[in-house]
Amino acid sequence: MKENHLMKIQEELKESRRMLQTLISNLNGMVYRCRSDRDWSIEYISDGCFEITGYHPEELIDNSKLSYNDVIHEDDRERVWAEVQEKVNEDKPFTLSYRIITADKKVKWVKETGVGIRNSENNSILLEGFISDATSEKRNRLVRDVVFEISKSSYETESLDELLSITHLQLGKIIDATNFFVALYNKETDSITLPYHVDFKDKFASFPAGKTMTGHVIKTKEPILANEKQISKLAEEGVVDIVGTPAKIWLGVPLIAEHKVIGAIVVQNYTDPTCFTESDLSLMMFVADQVAGLIMRKNTEDKLRKEQAYLDQLYQSSSETILMIDNNGVVKSINKEFTRLFGYEESEAIGKNIDEMIVPRYLSDEGVRNTNRALTNERVEMESVRQHKNGMLIDVSILVTPIFIEGGIVGAYGIYRDITDRKRIEKSLIIAKEKAEESDRLKSAFLSNMSHEIRTPMNAILGFSGLRSDPESSEEEKNEYIEIIKERGNDLMRIISDIIDVAKIESGQLKISIKDCKVNRLLEDIHTTFTQIKQKQGKNNVDLIIHLEVPDHEFTILTDPQRLRQVITNLVENALKFTESGAIEFGYAIKEDVGIGKSIEFFIEDSGIGIPQEMHAVIFERFRQVDDSHTRTYGGTGLGLTICKNLTHLMGGELNLQSEVGKGTRFTITLPMWTISSQREEPAEDKTKTKERDWKEKVILIAEDEESNYTFLEHVLKRTGVKLLWAQNGMEAVNIAQTEKIDLILMDIRMPGMDGYEATEIIKKGNKSLPIIAQTAYALKGEKELSIGSGCDAYISKPIDIIELMGLLSTHLK
Amino acid sequence: MLDLSDKIILLVDDDKDFCFLIKMMLKKTQAQLKFVYNGEEAINFMDQQVNRKVDLILLDIQMPLLSGYTVIEIFKKKFPDIPVMAVTAFGMIGEREKCLKSGFDEYLSKPFEELNLVNLIDRLLNPRA
Numbered sequence A: 001m002k003e004n005h006l007m008k009i010q011e012e013l014k015e016s017r018r019m020l021q022t023l024i025s026n027l028n029g030m031v032y033r034c035r036s037d038r039d040w041s042i043e044y045i046s047d048g049c050f051e052i053t054g055y056h057p058e059e060l061i062d063n064s065k066l067s068y069n070d071v072i073h074e075d076d077r078e079r080v081w082a083e084v085q086e087k088v089n090e091d092k093p094f095t096l097s098y099r100i101i102t103a104d105k106k107v108k109w110v111k112e113t114g115v116g117i118r119n120s121e122n123n124s125i126l127l128e129g130f131i132s133d134a135t136s137e138k139r140n141r142l143v144r145d146v147v148f149e150i151s152k153s154s155y156e157t158e159s160l161d162e163l164l165s166i167t168h169l170q171l172g173k174i175i176d177a178t179n180f181f182v183a184l185y186n187k188e189t190d191s192i193t194l195p196y197h198v199d200f201k202d203k204f205a206s207f208p209a210g211k212t213m214t215g216h217v218i219k220t221k222e223p224i225l226a227n228e229k230q231i232s233k234l235a236e237e238g239v240v241d242i243v244g245t246p247a248k249i250w251l252g253v254p255l256i257a258e259h260k261v262i263g264a265i266v267v268q269n270y271t272d273p274t275c276f277t278e279s280d281l282s283l284m285m286f287v288a289d290q291v292a293g294l295i296m297r298k299n300t301e302d303k304l305r306k307e308q309a310y311l312d313q314l315y316q317s318s319s320e321t322i323l324m325i326d327n328n329g330v331v332k333s334i335n336k337e338f339t340r341l342f343g344y345e346e347s348e349a350i351g352k353n354i355d356e357m358i359v360p361r362y363l364s365d366e367g368v369r370n371t372n373r374a375l376t377n378e379r380v381e382m383e384s385v386r387q388h389k390n391g392m393l394i395d396v397s398i399l400v401t402p403i404f405i406e407g408g409i410v411g412a413y414g415i416y417r418d419i420t421d422r423k424r425i426e427k428s429l430i431i432a433k434e435k436a437e438e439s440d441r442l443k444s445a446f447l448s449n450m451s452h453e454i455r456t457p458m459n460a461i462l463g464f465s466g467l468r469s470d471p472e473s474s475e476e477e478k479n480e481y482i483e484i485i486k487e488r489g490n491d492l493m494r495i496i497s498d499i500i501d502v503a504k505i506e507s508g509q510l511k512i513s514i515k516d517c518k519v520n521r522l523l524e525d526i527h528t529t530f531t532q533i534k535q536k537q538g539k540n541n542v543d544l545i546i547h548l549e550v551p552d553h554e555f556t557i558l559t560d561p562q563r564l565r566q567v568i569t570n571l572v573e574n575a576l577k578f579t580e581s582g583a584i585e586f587g588y589a590i591k592e593d594v595g596i597g598k599s600i601e602f603f604i605e606d607s608g609i610g611i612p613q614e615m616h617a618v619i620f621e622r623f624r625q626v627d628d629s630h631t632r633t634y635g636g637t638g639l640g641l642t643i644c645k646n647l648t649h650l651m652g653g654e655l656n657l658q659s660e661v662g663k664g665t666r667f668t669i670t671l672p673m674w675t676i677s678s679q680r681e682e683p684a685e686d687k688t689k690t691k692e693r694d695w696k697e698k699v700i701l702i703a704e705d706e707e708s709n710y711t712f713l714e715h716v717l718k719r720t721g722v723k724l725l726w727a728q729n730g731m732e733a734v735n736i737a738q739t740e741k742i743d744l745i746l747m748d749i750r751m752p753g754m755d756g757y758e759a760t761e762i763i764k765k766g767n768k769s770l771p772i773i774a775q776t777a778y779a780l781k782g783e784k785e786l787s788i789g790s791g792c793d794a795y796i797s798k799p800i801d802i803i804e805l806m807g808l809l810s811t812h813l814k
Numbered sequence B: 001m002l003d004l005s006d007k008i009i010l011l012v013d014d015d016k017d018f019c020f021l022i023k024m025m026l027k028k029t030q031a032q033l034k035f036v037y038n039g040e041e042a043i044n045f046m047d048q049q050v051n052r053k054v055d056l057i058l059l060d061i062q063m064p065l066l067s068g069y070t071v072i073e074i075f076k077k078k079f080p081d082i083p084v085m086a087v088t089a090f091g092m093i094g095e096r097e098k099c100l101k102s103g104f105d106e107y108l109s110k111p112f113e114e115l116n117l118v119n120l121i122d123r124l125l126n127p128r129a
Helices: A002-026 A048-053 A074-089 A135-156 A160-174 A213-220 A228-236 A278-317 A336-342 A361-375 A420-468 A475-506 A519-537 A561-578 A640-650 A682-690 A707-720 A730-739 A756-766 A783-789 A802-812 B016-025 B039-048 B068-078 B095-102 B114-125
Strands: A030-035 A042-045 A094-101 A107-118 A125-133 A179-186 A191-198 A206-208 A224-227 A249-257 A260-269 A321-326 A331-334 A380-387 A393-405 A408-418 A515-518 A542-547 A556-559 A582-593 A597-606 A654-660 A664-672 A699-703 A723-727 A744-748 A772-777 A794-798 B008-012 B032-036 B056-060 B084-088 B106-109
Touching: A030 A048, A048 A107, A048 A125, A074 A094, A074 A107, A074 A125, A107 A135, A135 A160, A135 A278, A160 A179, A160 A191, A160 A278, A179 A213, A179 A249, A191 A213, A213 A224, A213 A228, A213 A249, A213 A260, A224 A228, A224 A278, A249 A278, A260 A278, A321 A336, A336 A408, A361 A380, A361 A393, A361 A408, A393 A420, A393 A730, A420 A475, A420 B016, A420 B114, A475 A640, A475 B016, A515 A519, A515 A561, A519 A542, A519 A561, A519 A582, A556 A561, A561 A582, A561 A597, A561 A640, A561 A664, A640 A654, A640 A664, A640 A707, A664 A707, A699 A707, A699 A730, A707 A723, A707 A802, A723 A730, A730 A744, A730 A756, A744 A756, A756 A772, A756 A783, A772 A783, A772 A802, A783 A794, A794 A802, B008 B039, B016 B032, B016 B114, B032 B039, B039 B056, B039 B068, B056 B068, B056 B114, B068 B084, B068 B095, B084 B095, B084 B114, B095 B106, B106 B114
Parallel strands: A542 A582, A699 A723, A699 A744, A744 A772, A772 A794, B008 B032, B008 B056, B056 B084, B084 B106
Antiparallel strands: A030 A042, A030 A125, A094 A107, A107 A125, A179 A191, A179 A260, A191 A206, A224 A249, A249 A260, A321 A331, A321 A408, A380 A393, A393 A408, A515 A556, A582 A597, A597 A664, A654 A664
């Protein structure tokens, strides 16, 4: 009974072991038991072992031929060990994936689940578990990764080469891509180029498509997976020719983009005919899709890049001066012509604000306005002045247009053209035209005036001359006629002198000649003359009074004595003409005004009929009486005051008038107080004279808007032999300083347009060593600091002291 | 010799030498000469002539305050029958036409010959049929 029972148990055990054996044998994988050692020494492994590894269980059990650790992929061994040990130590089951190398040397992914079993007797550990083939699962994941990597890199990389190399690398993760090439097809030449080619056997850069396998794929637009035999068969059929080393297996798929074949990608293996399968083919087709798309995109990008390069070259080599700014007026780019015109290199210009870079300071408002207009969608077209890096000013035509991208303004283009030459011609044409018009107008006014003014006395002269020869005229009458003829002859003479003076003033030919002028003597002389005239005219009710502020009889100023006499004489003559009773007072007073300096004011005041207020402004205008219809209030040519005013201007002064009808008139002539020296000591003057200054080789530029001031300096510097150039404003000074060789500049600070400070800054930028002496208005606080700050080497206050000037010039003219 | 002893001639000119010249030139004609020195005086003078008739007016063009052109306008309205001769130093082209257009009956440009003056006066005072 006991034996029976035992037998029964044995039977049952045998049966359950058989069932287990069957189960295990049918499992899609292998069941194992192994020791937890470095070899993973196998105690038991099921038959599924062969299916997965290509090894028979006997080869692995007890490491008889090789250990299971040898089967694990070299790179995964450490990881497998570590992961299993960690779980076992925690008495937890483990699950992990790793690669094995099969008996036929292929890589295969496996998945293993297992658990550690502790033997209580010797504390040793046995592992039991199940290993299954994970390739397909793994591969799917890999394919996903590879596809992702390839498409990602197609966006991230610049060169096609790099992209193909990444594709190759990624492809190699899932299939054998040892021998891989990308072929591009040129239909016109029926040739194939290989932009990417890795092959252990052959090296080609290009070959005729002809009947090659690749050519066949391209022409049929069909992928081919063929082994050695199938290739030979195709060759025998004359479909293909075998070129290069024959492959054991060959897989090629066409590259199709926009329904056109542009090439093919090919992998081949020279040893293993089973290397590629149908699933590899579909994978390659997917990769081909990516590569084709990517090649097309790169081609488009290349095309765009080329176009961009063309445009860049056009921009750079354009003969127009172009720059581009962003929305803040900051320079983004300039072309070569810009550098040529304005002197800024690209590296200097980029990042600078356009208005601060090339807009001269005196035009900064205009610059900012232009930029704003362009950036608010307005096309700005104008002519203006811009500044070179070295400070030089350039006449330019400017075109600023906004740049739109996707409907929004992102900046503006500025195009500049140098119009200096054109401007110069235009300016001279305008001046010539104005001169012609002016002289035309003057000519008719002049003629009309001359005709009338000459005819009037001529009428008397000729008329009385005729009467004089009349035998019936008495002696007494004849004498009277002769008196009239003489007087009218004198009138005529005066008229002719006036006319000549006006003509000279109008044509700019009237030059003043600055000399020593003994003021008191001059006025006393005039006083004597008019006292006689007054008596002759019988104007006993009129007193002629002279006022001399400086008692010194030798008191001397620098001016044109002859012209000063002419002006005062004319005004006293007028005063006498219109004054029937009372007094005519004339003389001078010395004035000192803040900001202007010392001046001498001559005055001629009468108690005559006066001049109506509305006439004050027009009275100095030439030919006013003629222009103003035919009503002439007073005799004379109407030129006297015009001449006086002009002469006073030429002497650097002002002629003004105050008058009230019935009360009288006061004319004042204000002249700059130029003196040899304030003390007027003879030795001081000798010093300037004896210290022979020979500056014949030197050139001084005088920047001065007042002609008289220039004439004064011309007079003072004549004896040094220095050559003088004259600029009438700051702009002209800059231009002359840039074009002429000069040794020194005497710079007036107050000038119309560009002032002396700005001109100095610009000139100093271009020529640091050129000495500039500022002429500043006396007594104005801060003028000295400002002039030194703007780069002037020295300053001299107006009115200029000659000794001081000579000293400064000696110091700086070296 | 032209006898103008029964004639009254008014001369309007601000140049006193000129007035004297005319006076001497017309001395032999025995014409009765009246002088005024500007336009305003001329108008006043004419307005006061109630009984005595002025036969001829010699009028300067350029005068203070009122020009000869302004005066002739008034004269031609008030005294359309009295001949007026312009005597002017404006000898420019067009001046003569301007004068005749403005209502002057004759035009004499300074300087002139005595004979010229006398002939023109004769023509104005003794128009031939």
